[in-house]
Amino acid sequence: MAQVEATTERIVAADAETVFDALADYSGTRQKVLPEHFSEYEVREGGDGEGTLVHWKLQATSKRVRDCLLEVTEPTDGELVEKDRNSSMVTTWRVTPAGEGKSRVAVHTAWQGAGGIGGFFEKTFAPKGLGRIYDALLANFAAEVEKQG
Numbered sequence: 001m002a003q004v005e006a007t008t009e010r011i012v013a014a015d016a017e018t019v020f021d022a023l024a025d026y027s028g029t030r031q032k033v034l035p036e037h038f039s040e041y042e043v044r045e046g047g048d049g050e051g052t053l054v055h056w057k058l059q060a061t062s063k064r065v066r067d068c069l070l071e072v073t074e075p076t077d078g079e080l081v082e083k084d085r086n087s088s089m090v091t092t093w094r095v096t097p098a099g100e101g102k103s104r105v106a107v108h109t110a111w112q113g114a115g116g117i118g119g120f121f122e123k124t125f126a127p128k129g130l131g132r133i134y135d136a137l138l139a140n141f142a143a144e145v146e147k148q149g
Contacts, residue, residue, distance in 0.1 A: 005110045022145045
């Protein structure tokens with residue numbers, strides 16, 4: 001089994017505190033900005049950063065649907081970590097200042113991939129597919145946060 005990783009980032013025209021607060025808002029902003037790859041979104045506990053438990057289904061391809069139940073922590077300032085109770089998947093969101101009135105949002109997801117030929121294809125294609133999904137999410141997120149600002 002190989003570690004599979006995908007990373008995407010985007011500059012958002014808002015200060016880091018505003019961006020982080022919106023990113024941590026699972027009961028509001030996050031639900032609004034999800035692309036069509038996400039379904040059955042439900043906040044089960046909390047809803048704002050640390051202590052949130054959120055569920056969704058992620059349709060990575062026409063045949064691959066991942067049922068995610070994520071525990072959210074905030075290990076350091078500007079960082080959200082989503083650990084999936086149903087798999088080895090961990091997604092880390094980092095918000096850092098990127099100049100006057102701008103922030104960089106970086107998202108990194110890693111999980112233990114399958115073995116054998118299936119694992120080879122997963123390691124080869126999953127990062128690109130997940131990158132496209134997160135690009136869409138971050139584009140929606142940037143538009144929403146910039147509209148509010």
